[in-house]
Amino acid sequence: MKAVRKVDDKNKTREAILNATETIMREDGYAAVSSRRVAAEAGLKSQLVHYHFGTMDELFLALFQRADAQNFDRHMQLMTAPNPLCELWKLNTDRKGMGLIFEFMALANHREALRKEIARANVRTRSLQISILKRALDESGVPLDKFPPNVLSLLMAGAALELVTEASIGVHDAHSDTLKFVENLLQSIEPIHATTKTVG
Amino acid sequence: MKAVRKVDDKNKTREAILNATETIMREDGYAAVSSRRVAAEAGLKSQLVHYHFGTMDELFLALFQRADAQNFDRHMQLMTAPNPLCELWKLNTDRKGMGLIFEFMALANHREALRKEIARANVRTRSLQISILKRALDESGVPLDKFPPNVLSLLMAGAALELVTEASIGVHDAHSDTLKFVENLLQSIEPIHATTKTVG
DNA sequence: GTCTATAGGCCGATAGAC
DNA sequence: GTCTATCGGCCTATAGAC
Numbered sequence: 145m146k147a148v149r150k151v152d153d154k155n156k157t158r159e160a161i162l163n164a165t166e167t168i169m170r171e172d173g174y175a176a177v178s179s180r181r182v183a184a185e186a187g188l189k190s191q192l193v194h195y196h197f198g199t200m201d202e203l204f205l206a207l208f209q210r211a212d213a214q215n216f217d218r219h220m221q222l223m224t225a226p227n228p229l230c231e232l233w234k235l236n237t238d239r240k241g242m243g244l245i246f247e248f249m250a251l252a253n254h255r256e257a258l259r260k261e262i263a264r265a266n267v268r269t270r271s272l273q274i275s276i277l278k279r280a281l282d283e284s285g286v287p288l289d290k291f292p293p294n295v296l297s298l299l300m301a302g303a304a305l306e307l308v309t310e311a312s313i314g315v316h317d318a319h320s321d322t323l324k325f326v327e328n329l330l331q332s333i334e335p336i337h338a339t340t341k342t343v344g
Numbered sequence: 345m346k347a348v349r350k351v352d353d354k355n356k357t358r359e360a361i362l363n364a365t366e367t368i369m370r371e372d373g374y375a376a377v378s379s380r381r382v383a384a385e386a387g388l389k390s391q392l393v394h395y396h397f398g399t400m401d402e403l404f405l406a407l408f409q410r411a412d413a414q415n416f417d418r419h420m421q422l423m424t425a426p427n428p429l430c431e432l433w434k435l436n437t438d439r440k441g442m443g444l445i446f447e448f449m450a451l452a453n454h455r456e457a458l459r460k461e462i463a464r465a466n467v468r469t470r471s472l473q474i475s476i477l478k479r480a481l482d483e484s485g486v487p488l489d490k491f492p493p494n495v496l497s498l499l500m501a502g503a504a505l506e507l508v509t510e511a512s513i514g515v516h517d518a519h520s521d522t523l524k525f526v527e528n529l530l531q532s533i534e535p536i537h538a539t540t541k542t543v544g
Numbered sequence: 545g546t547c548t549a550t551a552g553g554c555c556g557a558t559a560g561a562c
Numbered sequence: 563g564t565c566t567a568t569c570g571g572c573c574t575a576t577a578g579a580c
Contacts, residue, residue, distance in 0.1 A: 153563070173454045175375040178555060192564070194557060252513055254372045263513045272516055285502035294518035295525045298510075299503055306502030313452055313463045317470055318494035325495045353545070378573060392546070394575060 158206075160186040165256050166244070174204070174247045205258055208248055212265040215241060229280040229334040231308050232273060233326070236304035239311060240271050246309075273297040278332050291333065300326075358396050358406075365407050366444070374404070374447045398508035405458055407417040408448055412465040413493070415441060419472050420468040429480040429534040432473060439511060446509075480534050491533065500526075 164185035168177050179200065183190040197203040218235055222228045233239070252259040277293035303326055307319060364385035368377050379400065383390040397403040418435055422428045435441070453460040460515035503526055507519060 157563080163558075171454065173450055179528040179557085189565070190555095191557085191566090195563070244451065246446050246449040249509065250373055253370075253446065254376070259513050263515050266510060266513065266515050267517060270515075289455060292518075292521055292525065295522045298506055298518045298522045299499075300527075302502035302504070302506030303499055304502070305509070306498055307503055309449065309505070310498075312449075313459050314465065315463050315466050315470075315559070316354070317467060318492075318498045321492055322495045322498045325492070325499075341347075357545080379575085380572070389547070390573095391548090391575085394547070398575095400574075 154196070157188065157192060158237060160188065161193055161203070162207050162210055164335055165203060166211075169207075169244055169247050174251050177204075199290055201255055202247075203256060205261060206257070208258060208261055208265075211244065212269075213259075216265075216269060216272070218270060219276070222276050223272075223279075227334055227336065228276045229330050231299060232337070233304070233330055237307055238302055239308050242305070242308045243312075245305075246312075270294070270301075272298055273301075284333055284335070286333050354396070357388070357392060361396060361403070362389070362391055362407050362410055365403060366411075369407075369444055369447050374451050377404075401455055401457060404448075404451055404455070405461060408461060408465075410457060411444065413462075413470075416469060416472070417467075419476070422454075422476050423479075427534055427536065428447045429530050430536070432476055433500060433504070433530055436500055436515060437507055437509050442505070442508045443512075445505075445510075470494070470497055470501075473501075482535055484535070486533050 161182060164182045165177055168185055177200070179190040179193040182193050182203075183285045193200075193203065196240050197206060218241075219232075222231050222235070225231045246263060248258065274297055277287070277296050281288055281291065281293060289332055303322070307322065309315065310319070352540070361382060364382045365377055368381055368385055377400070379390040379393040382403075391405065395405060399442050418441075419432075422431050422435070425431045448458070448462060452462050474493045474497050477496050478488070481488055481491065482492060503522070507522065510516065
């Protein structure tokens with residue numbers, strides 16, 4: 145009984161620390177993340193951060209892994225979605241999901257462990273996206289060499305990244321035109337259809 | 345005579361500080377940039393950083409402005425290039441030019457002055473790219489509504505950003521396929537021709 | 545324009561008690 | 563698992579002499 149209690153406390157504290165870290169990174173950037181700041185945000189003592197995560201590097205790594213796991217799960221759900229291409233585009237352009245990407249990329253520039261982890265996550269997600277896209281293209285009868293799934297995945301990611309990046313600095317100059325263009329293109333591959341397929 | 349000497353010294357010191365800041369940002373990220381580190385890298389006293397730039401925020405701002413001016417100049421040169429579309433793609437995918445983008449974007453997340461400046465630079469460059477693309481499309485007789493220049497500019501920037509981003513973390517999974525795809529597309533708009541136009 | 549000196553503050557991480 | 567106490571270090575920025 146007591147052991148279970150301790151484990152629960154441990155996980156709760158860990159989650160609280162990760163949540164606090166994420167909040168600070170979103171609001172003030174990674175450079176503002178310190179064991180003292182995180183502890184204050186979570187209502188804890190700073191030494192607990194070190195107890196649960198060791199170094200600050202390991203804390204960043206754990207936060208990235210949690211975010212990546214969530215992102216991967218959301219992709220997995222698209223494997224059985226009725227209109228995966230459209231859903232994939234929505235997922236890519238979700239600003240909240242992308243909010244920490246620059247912080248992590250900047251961190252990765254000089255933290256080798258994190259760089260490797262981001263690379264691993266990128267490859268894994270790309271691979272899943274390719275499976276999703278293959279199915280979408282197959283179902284629509286689009287020849288795979290017209291839009292190779294791996295190329296499509298990268299280009300969609302790029303377009304979405306640019307849109308989210310610019311939006312984050314308050315620039316929206318060609319956005320509605322680009323959204324129209326991309327959505328037209330995606331619809332030409334995957335026509336809209338109802339969630340429940342109708343006969344015929 | 346003496347006044348000129350002072351001004352030269354001033355500019356030299358300023359440049360040395362900016363160069364040192366850039367080096368540190370590339371190697372260890374923006375969080376590693378401190379007045380002491382910059383001064384050490386440049387062989388100066390840390391107080392000179394404050395004398396010449398005031399706060400660290402202003403130093404980051406000045407460095408961004410210098411980089412943006414260089415980038416804008418390189419774009420201007422494309423206004424008279426023989427194959428601007430191809431050159432624009434090269435410029436966008438130049439990894440050295442993009443090296444600090446994540447650092448600045450991460451900084452911009454919580455430094456308002458820098459965010460505004462990056463937004464301004466983004467709009468200005470986008471606008472110039474659109475002019476360049478219009479000319480390229482006109483010369484090739486491609487109808488502007490097939491590839492609207494503003495959309496094309498954003499999509500090229502996005503594709504390039506994704507390629508550079510992944511390359512920076514050591515991922516190259518779909519890169520050669522994507523490069524072939526994009527370059528084929530660009531060549532269908534702007535066929536390769538020699539630097540000196542032949543009569544014909 | 546560059547120097548010395550210094551104020552005032554936050555940082556990561558550990559040791560040892562409970 | 564959480565506490566108190568603490569070491570040693572780097573930080574921004576300013577004041578005032580030259």
